[in-house]
Amino acid sequence: MASSSRSAAARSIRPFILASLGSGGRLASALALNDAAIADSLRELLRAGAADGILKVGDVTSAADAILGAVLLAVLGWARRDDRPEVQAFASGLAGQLIDGLRLDP
Numbered sequence: 743m744a745s746s747s748r749s750a751a752a753r754s755i756r757p758f759i760l761a762s763l764g765s766g767g768r769l770a771s772a773l774a775l776n777d778a779a780i781a782d783s784l785r786e787l788l789r790a791g792a793a794d795g796i797l798k799v800g801d802v803t804s805a806a807d808a809i810l811g812a813v814l815l816a817v818l819g820w821a822r823r824d825d826r827p828e829v830q831a832f833a834s835g836l837a838g839q840l841i842d843g844l845r846l847d848p
Contacts, residue, residue: 781806
């Protein structure tokens, strides 16, 4: 499937996915499970890193949400690439990008 066709298909299905997740309280359950299984640990890691002076974190909850959102979109993008790198190379590159950001070292 061509990239533009795939993008159009993805855009047309997104509202359906969100609506079906939101029906019957499933979205709330999924978000609560995510919080307990993943986000709580990430927030604790961010708090510890900030306390140790090795991470610059403003609002821990917002920072964790931003990281998790970036990871989600990156993984979805990686999965649909025809030229995707190996998993380990992708994960390492993504982790570096998230930790180091876009800034050049002075």
